[in-house]
Amino acid sequence: MAHFTKANSLHEWLDQRLAIDKLWKVLAAEYWVPKNINFLWAMGVVLLTMFSILVISGIFLLMYYKPDTKLAFDSVNYTIMQEVWFGWLWRHMHAVAASVVFLVIYIHMFTGIYYASYKRGREMIWISGMLLFVTFSAEAFSGYMLPWGQMSYWAAQVITNLFGGIPFIGKDLVVWIRGNFYVSDPTLTRFFMLHVLLMPLIIMAIIGLHFYSLRFPHVNNQDGEEIDFDAEAEKYKAGLKKESKVIPFWPVFISKDLFVLGVFLIFYFYLVFYHYEFAMDPINFDPANPMKTPPHIYPEWYFLWSYEVLRGFFFPVGSLSAMDMGLIAFGIANVIFFALPWFDKNDEVAPAARRSGFFVWFWLMVIDMIILTIWGKLPPTGFNAYIGYVAAVGFLALWAALPAVTARKKGLLGFVILMTLALYIAGYMEYAKTLGNGIVIVALFIIFYALFFLNPVFVRNRGGAQ
Amino acid sequence: MAQSRRDFLGMVFGTFAGAGGLAALYAMKRTWDPLPSVMAAGFTTVDLSPMKPGEFRTVTWRGKPIFILKKPPEENCNHLPDETKKRLVKVGDAEYLVMIGLCTHLGCIPNWEPEKKIFHCACHGGEYDACGVNTFGPPPRPMDIPPFKIEGTKLVLGEEGPEYKKMVGKA
Numbered sequence: 001m002a003h004f005t006k007a008n009s010l011h012e013w014l015d016q017r018l019a020i021d022k023l024w025k026v027l028a029a030e031y032w033v034p035k036n037i038n039f040l041w042a043m044g045v046v047l048l049t050m051f052s053i054l055v056i057s058g059i060f061l062l063m064y065y066k067p068d069t070k071l072a073f074d075s076v077n078y079t080i081m082q083e084v085w086f087g088w089l090w091r092h093m094h095a096v097a098a099s100v101v102f103l104v105i106y107i108h109m110f111t112g113i114y115y116a117s118y119k120r121g122r123e124m125i126w127i128s129g130m131l132l133f134v135t136f137s138a139e140a141f142s143g144y145m146l147p148w149g150q151m152s153y154w155a156a157q158v159i160t161n162l163f164g165g166i167p168f169i170g171k172d173l174v175v176w177i178r179g180n181f182y183v184s185d186p187t188l189t190r191f192f193m194l195h196v197l198l199m200p201l202i203i204m205a206i207i208g209l210h211f212y213s214l215r216f217p218h219v220n221n222q223d224g225e226e227i228d229f230d231a232e233a234e235k236y237k238a239g240l241k242k243e244s245k246v247i248p249f250w251p252v253f254i255s256k257d258l259f260v261l262g263v264f265l266i267f268y269f270y271l272v273f274y275h276y277e278f279a280m281d282p283i284n285f286d287p288a289n290p291m292k293t294p295p296h297i298y299p300e301w302y303f304l305w306s307y308e309v310l311r312g313f314f315f316p317v318g319s320l321s322a323m324d325m326g327l328i329a330f331g332i333a334n335v336i337f338f339a340l341p342w343f344d345k346n347d348e349v350a351p352a353a354r355r356s357g358f359f360v361w362f363w364l365m366v367i368d369m370i371i372l373t374i375w376g377k378l379p380p381t382g383f384n385a386y387i388g389y390v391a392a393v394g395f396l397a398l399w400a401a402l403p404a405v406t407a408r409k410k411g412l413l414g415f416v417i418l419m420t421l422a423l424y425i426a427g428y429m430e431y432a433k434t435l436g437n438g439i440v441i442v443a444l445f446i447i448f449y450a451l452f453f454l455n456p457v458f459v460r461n462r463g464g465a466q
Numbered sequence: 467m468a469q470s471r472r473d474f475l476g477m478v479f480g481t482f483a484g485a486g487g488l489a490a491l492y493a494m495k496r497t498w499d500p501l502p503s504v505m506a507a508g509f510t511t512v513d514l515s516p517m518k519p520g521e522f523r524t525v526t527w528r529g530k531p532i533f534i535l536k537k538p539p540e541e542n543c544n545h546l547p548d549e550t551k552k553r554l555v556k557v558g559d560a561e562y563l564v565m566i567g568l569c570t571h572l573g574c575i576p577n578w579e580p581e582k583k584i585f586h587c588a589c590h591g592g593e594y595d596a597c598g599v600n601t602f603g604p605p606p607r608p609m610d611i612p613p614f615k616i617e618g619t620k621l622v623l624g625e626e627g628p629e630y631k632k633m634v635g636k637a
Contacts, residue, residue: 157573180504182529190498290529293574295589321606381590381604 028250034221042260043108050101057094067192069185072148073287095279102302117220124213142195149284156183165327224349304376309333312392314385315430318442345407357405400452403459509624527623531567565609
C-alpha cells in the first residue's frame with residue numbers, strides 16, 4: 001500500500017487521495033489557449049452552458065411529463081403549462097434552448113470551417129464535433145415528438161418514413177423503428193427513452209471525446225499560426241505574460257468566455273421571456289391526429305436546409321423516382337461535412353480570407369444553405385420547386401468543386417461548374433416539361449455524381465506553405 | 467507451448483463472450499420489435515355485404531384510412547383505360563374500390579366528392595378519378611392498394627390473398 005501522511009487540511013486530504021491540484025492544472029489552470037483569438041472562440045463554452053440548461057430544465061419537465069399517447073399532450077399543455085409553478089418557464093427555456101443551441105452549433109461549425117480548424121492534426125476535433133451535431137439532431141427530433149401535438153406526430157411520421165427509402169429492408173425497418181405500423185404509443189415511449197436517457201448519455205460521452213481531442217493539436221488561432229505550446233507556456237509561467245503567445249484556460253481565457261456567455265444569455269433570456277413563440281409552432285397546440293394531416297408541414301428551422309435538399313429533386317431520373325433522388329442527396333447532405341478534411345486538398349491552415357478560392361467557396365456555401373433554409377419552409381409548388389432544385393444541386397456541386405478549388409485545378413473546377421450549369425438548364429427543361437426523363441438527364445447526373453465522388457479521391461493534395 | 471495454450475484460452479474466451487454479445491443484441495432487437503398484440507391488430511376485417519351501390523366508407527387499418535367505394539354497375543371504370551379496371555376488387559357480384567386513403571404526394575387525406583366523382587386533395591390540389599388514379603397535380607402515382615384477402619363477403623385487410631397477388635402482379 002502507498003504511504004500516506006496525516007493531512008493538515010481537507011484540501012491536502014483530498015489532494016493525497018485524488019491529486020486534485022494536478023487534475024486542476026491539467027484541466028484548467030495549465031490548459032493553454034492562444035491569445036490570438038476572437039469572440040467566436042467562446043462558442044464552445046456557450047454550447048456547454050446551453051446543454052446544461054437543457055439538462056436542468058429537462059429534469060424539471062420530466063417530473064410531470066407522461067410518455068403515453070393519451071396523457072402526453074395534456075401533461076405538457078395543461079399540467080406543466082398551467083398548474084406547475086414555473087412549469088411554463090422550464091418549458092420555454094427548454095424549447096428556446098433547443099432552438100438556439102443549433103444557431104450556436106452552426107456558428108461554431110462555420111468558425112471551424114472559416115479558420116481551417118479541421119485539418120493538419122485537428123481532424124478528430126472536427127469529426128467528434130460533427131458526431132455531436134448528429135446526436136444533437138437526434139436529440140432534438142426525439143424531443144420534438146414528446147408534446148404529441150400535430151407537428152410532433154407528422155414530423156415523426158415523415159422522418160421515420162424516410163428510412164423506408166433504404167433498399168430491401170426499408171419497409172420492415174420503418175415498422176421496427178416505430179414498434180407499430182404507424183406512429184403510435186410504442187413509438188412515443190421508445191423515443192421518450194432515447195430523448196431522456198440514451199441520447200444524453202451518448203452526447204455527454206462525445207462531449208468528453210471532443211474536449212479530449214483538443215489536447216494534442218490544441219486550439220487554432222486567428223492566423224492559423226503553429227505555436228510551440230510548451231515553450232510559450234514556460235514563458236507565461238516564468239512571468240513573461242506579455243511575450244507569451246498563450247494564456248491559461250483558468251482564470252484568463254474563461255473570463256473572456258464568460259463575458260461572451262453573458263451577452264449571449266441576455267439574448268437567450270430575452271427570447272425565453274418575450275419571444276418564446278418562435279420555438280413553439282401553433283400547429284403543435286392541436287393534439288396529434290393520425291387521421292388528419294396539417295395542410296403544410298415543415299421541420300424546425302435548423303433542419304430546413306437538409307429537408308430542402310430532400311425535396312429539391314422534383315423529377316425522376318432514369319429508374320430512380322424523384323423521391324429516391326431526394327433521399328440520395330439527403331443522405332449525402334447529412335454525412336458530407338464529416339468528410340470536409342478530405343475534400344480540402346490544401347494543407348495550409350489559414351483563415352478563408354487569405355485563401356482566395358476557398359473564401360469564395362465558404363461564402364457561397366453559407367449563402368446556399370441560407371437559401372435552402374428559406375425555401376425549405378415554403379410550399380414546394382410552382383417555381384419554388386425549381387429554386388429548391390438549384391439550391392440542392394448547388395450544395396452538392398460546391399462539394400464536388402471543393403477539391404478543385406483547394407488544389408487550384410482550374411480546368412477541373414471549370415468542368416464542375418459547366419456540369420452544374422448543364423444540370424440547371426436540364427432541370428429547368430424538366431420543370432417546363434420540355435426535356436422528359438431521357439438519356440440526357442441520366443448521363444448528366446452520372447457525370448455529376450462521378451465528379452462528386454472521384455474528385456476527393458483523385459485530386460492530389462497541394463501541400464501548401466505553413 | 468505455453469503461448470499456444472494462452473492463445474487457445476483467449477480464443478475460447480473470445481468465442482464465449484462473442485456468443486453472449488450476439489445473444490444480447492438479438493434480445494435488444496426483439497425488444498424493439500412490434501408486440502404480438504400490435505401485430506394482431508394489424509388485420510382489419512370488413513363485412514362488405516351491407517354496403518349499398520355507390521356507398522363510400524372509410525375504415526381504419528394500421529392507423530391509416532382505407533377508402534372502400536361500392537361501384538354502382540353502370541358506373542364502373544369502363545370509360546377509363548383498361549389499367550384502372552384492374553384496380554377493382556370483385557367480391558360476390560359487386561365490384562369495390564379498396565385503397566389506402568393517403569395522397570401519394572405527401573400523405574394528406576383526399577376528400578371524395580360524390581357529385582364530381584373525384585378525390586380531391588386539399589393540401590396541394592392533387593386530383594384522382596373515381597378509381598383512385600391520379601389525374602391532376604403533384605401526386606406521382608395512383609392511391610396504393612392495401613394487401614387484402616377475400617373471405618366470402620368479408621374483406622381481410624393486411625393479409626395477401628390470391629386476388630391481391632394477381633392485382634399487384636406477384637402471382
